[in-house]
Amino acid sequence: MTSYEATIDYLFNALPVFQHQGGSAYKPGLERVDELLSLCGNPHKKLKTIHIAGTNGKGSSSHMLASILQSAGYRVGLFTSPHLIDFRERIRIDGEMIPEQYVIDFVEDIRPRIPEGLQPSFFELTTAMAFSYFARVGTDIAVIEVGMGGRLDSTNVISPLLSVITNVSVDHAAFLGGTLEAIATEKAGIIKPQTPVILGRSVEHEVYDVVAKTAHAHKAPLTIADQSSEVTDVRPAGDGSQDLDTLHFGIIRQPLGGAYQVENTTTVLCACLRLAELGLSITPTHVREGIHSVARTGLKGRLQVVRDTAPRIILDTGHNPGAWIYLSRQLKEWASQAPLLCVLGMAGDKDVSEVLTLLPKTNTHYICCKAKGERSMPAEKLLKIMQDKGFEHCECIPSIARAYDTAVERCVSEGIPTLFIGGSNFVIGELLSERTFEGLVP
Template sequence: MTYQETIDYLFSATPVFQQDGGSAYKPGLDIVEAMDRYFGHPHHAYKTIHVGGTNGKGSTSHTLAAVLQASGYRIGLFTSPHLVDFRERIRVGGEMIEQSFVVDFVERTRDLVGELHPSFFELTTMMALEYFRSQAVDVAIIEVGLGGRLDSTNIISPVLSIVTNISLDHTQYLGDRLEDIAREKAGIIKPNTPIVLGNSGNAEVKAVFADKARECSAPLILAEESRILQEATLMDIGYLYKTRDWGGIRGELMGLAQVENAATILTALGQLRDQFTFTATSIARGFSSVVTLTGLQGRWQTLSKHPRLICDTAHNQAGIALVVKQLERYRYCYAQIHIVLGMASDKDVSAVLELLPSWAKYYFTQASVKRAMPAVELAQMASSLGLKGLTYSTVAEAVDAAREASATSDLIFVGGSNFVVADLLEAYRK
């Protein structure tokens, strides 16, 4: 098979949650454990770090990878979903997985796929773990796909587990209470393995993690109590962080969520000092060059300046709340703020729309995936909440309309869904 034929096969032969939603969700570890045995437990060949949580997993995983790369280690990085290219999910040293490996792996596993019927995520998890072994990585940073306890990635035995935060998302699978979601995400805690919790949220969530950590004899470290991050100031060049242990650091990522992420990352690095060698210089380089070192996209990313065009992958209530807070700060810095918005139909769309400001100008659209809410339906829901705008059948059309209506002193924000950002970046790549 050619590489494109292989990708087409992956997306057609296995259920893909990114595209199909709930019909592709297959909780449980039986299939991935069977595949792991078949491949001889590839993740035993290197150290791993496991990163879960509701929001911030991607930024946290990529920044940790950047710091460790800057410290001289060979780093594997497995994240999801991808935005433009499937190979974004699996990287070594910041470089995407080789096309030839993807083709070879899929050809080698076709009989296994026919026997076990894995999901897309189960199969790509094993692809990543096997690729990292073939590339002789020192450590692989593995991002949880969904939840934690029953996620395919939960077969690893990490040197450190991280949960960034707990908020409402994927409630149809994980539960509709924060404590229920916390129990699922705390499922990545392993015996005698430190667990860093970024933002515990409330006493009930903290108690869930404390109980699970105690049950596993796992040291629980709360980032909000570590005091490693002392101060954060947002500048045009990114955040300036004042830290307790490593001096001043410039963070390249600019969304408000990055302050919480930075506290989590710095706390995690404090726990990793026994496993890895790094310096204040390598930490500073990782934070200031995460995009260059790892290829991270879609986190408060500026694509043009006149007008300023920003995209962000925030897609649930907690994430959008921070986006709105940041737009509020920008409101009087720009003549007009335009919002290009699309959402997945399986999200709590009403809760998100209730957060959005009525003073912005809206362009409602839909991404090119089955899970996308039709633009007309989204616009109708928004209109009932006082948010007015026209509808556009594609993200590219919506962004073009916003650009045509904008002065050079305006700001255009594009978001509401990973898929909307993906379509935007794909359009910019052409």
């Protein structure tokens, strides 16, 4: 009998994995996933789905929508990527990860039936697994997060009730194009005929023009979230969370901090209004409860406070300039109030220079580290780039665990109130797997 460890080894080592290998593992196009799904009996055709794309915010938005639908009494599938610690984080029903045995059984069943020349990627096989699991176990609705782009993403075989594009900024330019217009075109590829679509942020005219034109061509009703005035006021709640006054849902306690989560929440609220119009039973109470309880869906690494007592420890997986525009505002606010210590590690294929232009230099000390894996930037290289950019208070401790331990000790000994760890999914995933934090949902 095949073990779970052997199955995971096959998924990660016998198949091209973008999370580990980068561009060499990227296989755009729907032909392979179509054939895989045909081998599985086309489970995606049995599902009611919501499809969510976007450069940033699609993960948070997917988790929020799943939690709201769960509060409304629906059995909710959730497919997201990447995972931080356990592969099974990617595929959940009502917050519970897919069982190890199902992963084993699925791979054992389909592996010998894959035609020799098909050579699916890791993400294509994982997508087929998610759809098969949701159809087999039975979900009322499934929230499906796009892996990369949209038009040629493996998830773009579904016929959703609703499509959501959170925002568009430059990321994965080698695969999606180096301009906002090109990337928006890829993400707008999830828009389906006569299927409502939500656009979260429309301030970039290139993005709005592409999405609006595509929606019009498909006769898809378009809602622009940042023009909706759904969120009327925002106040800090004192525990890192935020209180949002809204037009239709009352006062929402948003446990996820940061200005970017206000934007994501606005997008999600507009999605809820549209879903209610489509006949789903979603009340303001469901929305408030769902957002407040979003952690039950397994969401991690979004300005996540993993320790409240001094030093306060906060994690974030933001890894591209679009995400860091928002993160840097938060870091600068903390640094304006007291000394700040940051542990940073970056992926080697990201535009580090642009990110660094956003970071605070005053009252902030940086420790550069490196996550395991070939896609991670060497800590020494990151340190050199930071020094060349004029960062005076930075050092290099390559091991994430040792960098974290050193940072905590320094915060305690020097009275530094806040420790931030971030820069990539790899950094947060490795830290969460090597250090224990109380009260985290698996």
